[in-house]
Amino acid sequence: MAKKKKAIVKKTRKNKRKPIVKKVIEKPFQKKVQKAFIRYTFEINRFVVSKANILLEIHFDYKGTLVIPKALKDSIKPGNHILSGSFIIPKNIEDPVLLTDCNLLTKSQVIKFLKTYLRDGYIKGLEKLIEDELFPDVKIIDKLPWK
Numbered sequence: 001m002a003k004k005k006k007a008i009v010k011k012t013r014k015n016k017r018k019p020i021v022k023k024v025i026e027k028p029f030q031k032k033v034q035k036a037f038i039r040y041t042f043e044i045n046r047f048v049v050s051k052a053n054i055l056l057e058i059h060f061d062y063k064g065t066l067v068i069p070k071a072l073k074d075s076i077k078p079g080n081h082i083l084s085g086s087f088i089i090p091k092n093i094e095d096p097v098l099l100t101d102c103n104l105l106t107k108s109q110v111i112k113f114l115k116t117y118l119r120d121g122y123i124k125g126l127e128k129l130i131e132d133e134l135f136p137d138v139k140i141i142d143k144l145p146w147k
Contacts, residue, residue, distance in 0.1 A: 003012075004029055015026050017052070021030060034069035034071050035069070036067065036068045036076050038064045038066055038114070038127075038130060038134060039064070039067050040063070041062075041063050041065070042060050042111045042114055043060060043061040043062075044059075044060050044107060044111070045061060047059070052101075053103060054098060054099070054101075054102070055089055055097065056088070057086055057088050057089065057097055058086065058087045058110065058113075058114060059085075060084070060085045060087070061085075062082070062083045062126045063080060063081070064080045064081050064084060064133075066078055066134050069146060074133045078144075080134075081133040081134055083126050083127065083129060087118060093117060095113060095116075095117075097109055097113045117141045
């Protein structure tokens with residue numbers, strides 16, 4: 001007679017773990033502080049060129065425009081300030097801009113050339129003068145709070 005085989009059934013235990021509860025720490029709501037800032041741009045006025053139309057001098061305006069967020073539009077007046085400058089190109093600079101006819105140059109090429117070869121201290125000085133003009137140390141307040 002054939003022996004009956006018993007089916008072995010393994011009982012699996014389900015490991016029931018307690019869910020991990022993470023403690024949520026709420027941070028106090030912080031408003032995003034909005035500040036007015038100055039956007040600086042170069043505007044090219046004129047060139048001084050050689051007989052072959054190669055650049056010798058670049059005359060430019062450095063303009064600072066005050067950018068005011070909507071939340072501060074009531075308290076800050078819009079403004080801008082322009083400083084004029086010129087860059088006499090030294091003989092020792094070798095750049096593709098100086099090998100190109102000035103009539104074929106684009107505005108972005110000339111501005112990139114200025115940003116590359118103007119001293120950082122010179123540009124920082126211009127920015128400081130514009131900042132002092134747009135954000136003066138002493139303010140005159142016409143709108144008094146109790147009016």
